[in-house]
Amino acid sequence: MFDYVIIGAGFAGSVLAERLATEMNARVLIVDRRNHIAGNAYDYYNEAGILVHKYGPHIFHTNSEKVFTYLSRFTGWRPYEHRVQASVDGQLLPMPINADTLNKMYGLNLNCLQVEEFLQSVAEPCDNIKTSEDVVVSRVGRELYEKFFRNYTRKQWDLDPSELDAAVTARVPIRTSRDDRYFTDRFQAMPVEGYTRMFEKMLDHPNIHIMLNTDYNDIKDEISFRELVFTGPVDEYFDFCYGKLPYRSLQFEHQTHDREQFQPAAVVNYPNEHAYTRVTEFKYLTGQEHKKTSIVYEYPCAEGDPYYPIPQPQNAELYAKYKAMAEALPDVHFAGRLATYKYYNMDQVVAQSLTLFQKLSGRRPTRSAQ
Ligand code: FAD
Ligand code: UDP
Secondary structure (H helix, E strand, O other): OEEEEEEOOOHHHHHHHHHHHHHHOOOEEEEOOOOOOOHHHOEEEOOOOOEEEOOOOOOOEEOOHHHHHHHOOOOOEEEOOOEEEEEEOOEEEEEOOOHHHHHHHHOOOOOHHHHHHHHHHHOOOOOOOOEHHHHHHHHHHHHHHHHHHHHHHHHHHOOOHHHOEOOOHHHOOOOOOOOOEOOOOOEEEEEOOOHHHHHHHHHOOOOEEEEOOOOHHHHOOOOOEEEEEEOOOHHHHOOOOOOOOOEEEEEEEEEEEOOOOOOOOOEEEOOOOOOOOEEEEHHHHHOOOOOOEEEEEEEEEOOOOOOEEOOOHHHHHHHHHHHHHHHOOOOEEEOOOOOOOOOOOHHHHHHHHHHHHHHHHHHOOOHHHO
16 A cells, blocks of 8 residues: 555656655655656666667756755756757758857848847737747747748647747747857756666655556556556546547657767757757767767657647647546646646756645645654
8 A cells, every 4th residue: 555656757756756755754656657767858878888868858957946956966967058059041050049140141240239120120020929920920020930930840740830829939039149058047957977867866765666667557456545646648547538638749760870979069950951850969968978979860740659748729728628627636636747738848847746745745744743
C-alpha cells in the first residue's frame, strides 16, 4: 500500500515524488512506461561517449529563484547561454531577430534606434492581437514574418500561424539591440552531470520506489494507494471520452560525425528548407570536449509520442472539459505538460509541481505527525 502512486517520472512526477517522500515521509511509487526516468529531459552517453538528449535539446532557463534553488539541491550547474542561428536566403543569421540579423540580411549598418524605426516602418499595426501571425506581423511586418516564422511554424505544427494562439510565436522575442541570446532569464545553466544524473539524485530516497517499463493502464486494477498523481496525457486518463486532444510529435534523427565541430552554433533553424526544423549540436550545450560530435535533426509529425499540446482556442475548450472531470476527482491530481495541456518549459513544470505539493501537504498530516 503506497501513500502516493505517481504516473510519469519526468519533471512533474519526480519533483512531487521527492517532495512527498522528503517532506511528508510518504511512501511513493513512481511508474513510467519508458525504460528510463527523466521524461523528455532524459540524456545519456551515446556509443561514441558523447552526452546527448534523446528527445531533442533541453536548455534550462528560469526567472524563478525558487525553482533554481530547489533544483540546485540535486545538481551543480554549468553556466550556459543559448544562441541560435537561422538559415535564411543562404545566410546564417542570429535568431531571435536582432539588429545584427537585419544589418547582415539587408547589408545595412543601423544602430538600435534606427532598427526600431525600420521595424516600425514595416510593421502592420493590429489592434487585437490574437494569433501567432498577428503577433509577428504587427512587430516586424510581412517580409520578415515570411522569411523567419511562417514556414517554420507550418512545418512544426502543420498549421498556419494564423491558426495558432499568439503565445506560440510570442515565445521568440524581437530585439532592436545586438543581444543574440535565445533567452534572457536570470538563471541560465545546464546540470553539470546532465539531467538524468539530476533526476537520479532527486529520486534517491528510501521511500521512493521506481517501476519502469510499466504502463499505468496495465497495472491500475492491481495497485493500491491513497492518492494518485497523473502526469501523462489527460485525455488518455479519461479514455478519450470527449475525443482526442491533439498533440504534435517529433521524430529525432541522431547522428555522430567524425570531426570536432559540425555547425557554427548550438542550434541552426531551417525555416524555409528541408523537412526538419532545426539541428542541434550537443557539445555546445554540455561543454563536453570530444574528437567527434553528435547532432540531432527534428522532424515534426502528427503520429508518435505526444510532445507538444497545440495552442488553439478549440483545443483549450476541449481541455476545459477534461479539466472539469479532473477537478471532480479529489484523490487524483494532474500535473505537467501533458496532464494540464500546457506548452510549459521545464521550469514552469517544476513550479507547478512545487505548488501542487504545497496544496497536498496542507491537506494531509505528515506520516511522522500521525
Ligand atoms: P514528460 O517529461 O513528458 O514526462 C511524462 C512521463 O510520463 C513520460 O516519461 C511518459 O513516459 C510517462 N507516462 C505518460 N503516460 C504514462 C502512462 N500511461 N503510464 C506510465 N507512464 C506514462 N523545456 C525547457 O525548459 N527548455 C528546453 O529547451 C526545452 N526543449 C524541449 C524540446 C523538445 C523537443 C520538447 C518536446 C520539449 C522541450 N521542453 C523544453 C519542454 C520539457 O520537455 C517539458 O517542460 C518537461 O519535460 C515536461 O515534464 P513532464 O513531467 O510534464 O512531462
Ligand atoms: N519559430 C519560428 N521560427 C524560428 C523559431 C521559432 O517560426 O526560427 C516559432 C515556431 O512556431 C515555434 C515557436 O516559434 O514552434 C516557438 O519556438 P521555440 O524555439 O520556443 O520552440 P520549442 O523549443 O518549444 O520547440
